[in-house]
Amino acid sequence: MPVHVFHGVLADWKADSRQDRLYVPREAFSDFLDTLASRYVPVEACGPDDMALTVDDSTMAAAAACLLARERGHEVTLYLNPYQIVARTPYFFTILNLAIDRLVERARQTEPGARWRAPRFMQLRQEVRARLAPLQGQALDAAVLAFLDEWQLDMPEVPPEAGPIDMQALSGLVAAGVQIGNHGWSHADIAAMSAEALWDDISRAQRWLMDATGQRIDTFAVPFGIAIPPPEVLGRLPGICMLVDGARPIGELAPGLVNRLDITDRIVAGARLRHAGGETALPDEKRGWRTIAARLLRRLRA
Numbered sequence: 459m460p461v462h463v464f465h466g467v468l469a470d471w472k473a474d475s476r477q478d479r480l481y482v483p484r485e486a487f488s489d490f491l492d493t494l495a496s497r498y499v500p501v502e503a504c505g506p507d508d509m510a511l512t513v514d515d516s517t518m519a520a521a522a523a524c525l526l527a528r529e530r531g532h533e534v535t536l537y538l539n540p541y542q543i544v545a546r547t548p549y550f551f552t553i554l555n556l557a558i559d560r561l562v563e564r565a566r567q568t569e570p571g572a573r574w575r576a577p578r579f580m581q582l583r584q585e586v587r588a589r590l591a592p593l594q595g596q597a598l599d600a601a602v603l604a605f606l607d608e609w610q611l612d613m614p615e616v617p618p619e620a621g622p623i624d625m626q627a628l629s630g631l632v633a634a635g636v637q638i639g640n641h642g643w644s645h646a647d648i649a650a651m652s653a654e655a656l657w658d659d660i661s662r663a664q665r666w667l668m669d670a671t672g673q674r675i676d677t678f679a680v681p682f683g684i685a686i687p688p689p690e691v692l693g694r695l696p697g698i699c700m701l702v703d704g705a706r707p708i709g710e711l712a713p714g715l716v717n718r719l720d721i722t723d724r725i726v727a728g729a730r731l732r733h734a735g736g737e738t739a740l741p742d743e744k745r746g747w748r749t750i751a752a753r754l755l756r757r758l759r760a
Contacts, residue, residue, distance in 0.1 A: 459504040459508060460719055461504060461509070461510045461511075462510070462511050462721045463513070463514060463720055463721065464720060465481055465523075466480075466519025466521075466619070467481060467487045467522050468481045471486075474574070476555045476558045476559050476583070477552065477620065479722075480722075481519050481619075482722055482725040483725075483726070490725045490728055491527060491532060493728070497531050498510055498533050500533045500637060501535050501637070501700075502697060502698065510533070511534045511535070512534070512718060513537070514537045514641060515539065515641065516641075517552075517619065517622060518621060518622075519620060520623075521536070521627050524631060524634075525630075525636070528636060533637065535637040535639045536631060536638055537638075537640065537677075539644055539645045539681075541643050541644035542622040542644070543623060543624065543625070548616045549620075549645060550590050550598055551587060553602055553606075553614060554587060554605070557609065557614060558574055558579055558582070561579065561609060586605055590605075591650075591682060592647045593646070594644050625670070628670060628671065632672070638667055638671045639675065639677045640660060640675050641679050642660060642663055643659045643663045644659075648680060648681060648685045649685035653687075653690050656688070656691050657691050660678055676698075677700060678697070678699050679718075680699065680702075683701050683703055684701065684702075684703045687699060695714065697714075698715070699715050700716055700718055701715070701716070701717045701718065702720050
């Protein structure tokens with residue numbers, strides 16, 4: 459039962475932007491859906507021969523992806539953090555990614571070939587992300603400002619697609635048949651929480667989402683996708699708990715615990731293949747995006 463996940467679509471997507479690489483080109487996702495042999499089914503009805511689609515985070519880019527899927531008759535679950543909707547504030551990792559793009563632009567003044575994939579920028583992002591991920595509220599806001607000040611950067615302007623959805627957009631998603639899931643209250647790293655604090659975080663988000671959507675909110679997607687809730691929390695969840703961890707096998711890891719497959723790179727690689735004149739059919743689950751990318755390189759070199 460492969461459960462796919464990514465974070466949304468952009469109409470104007472740039473491969474050399476760290477911020478944009480969280481998402482996929484809108485057209486590429488449309489093409490991806492059109493190549494599928496069968497439609498996605500609901501997460502909780504996903505059998506051994508089925509596939510389910512999930513999208514994470516309370517952004518307009520995520521909402522746009524879900525609406526594209528629904529327009530083509532696919533079931534999709536959108537995992538939301540209520541805090542970003544209520545506070546109308548972007549995610550800290552959006553600010554971080556935009557800041558990395560600014561630092562790359564600055565570096566290009568003396569190093570024209572500077573890229574966000576350079577080890578020094580990758581390491582900086584990982585270190586800052588690890589430092590900020592456990593924080594919430596005022597502590598997180600202060601840490602973000604301190605990071606920007608340390609690198610002499612102004613607060614970046616967040617593109618509307620990366621900004622949070624509002625209540626009107628949420629109502630439109632529900633009306634379109636998008637299933638809503640629980641992604642925690644504010645996307646804080648659960649590894650830094652006690653079992654009691656984690657359950658409070660999950661149940662607070664669940665109550666808000668149920669009141670806002672009128673839906674049952676059973677499934678929970680772990681923020682950052684790696685840490686497994688402790689047994690006393692996992693056993694209290696009303697539905698499946700979702701991870702997205704490349705170091706673990708894809709699929710059911712234990713009763714009620716499923717590891718999802720991130721399809722971001724697969725969608726992007728498939729688009730590049732088509733633009734290079736390659737085949738449009740997607741490979742099966744076993745071949746994966748690395749095979750696609752390798753074949754693309756061979757075609758380009760030829």
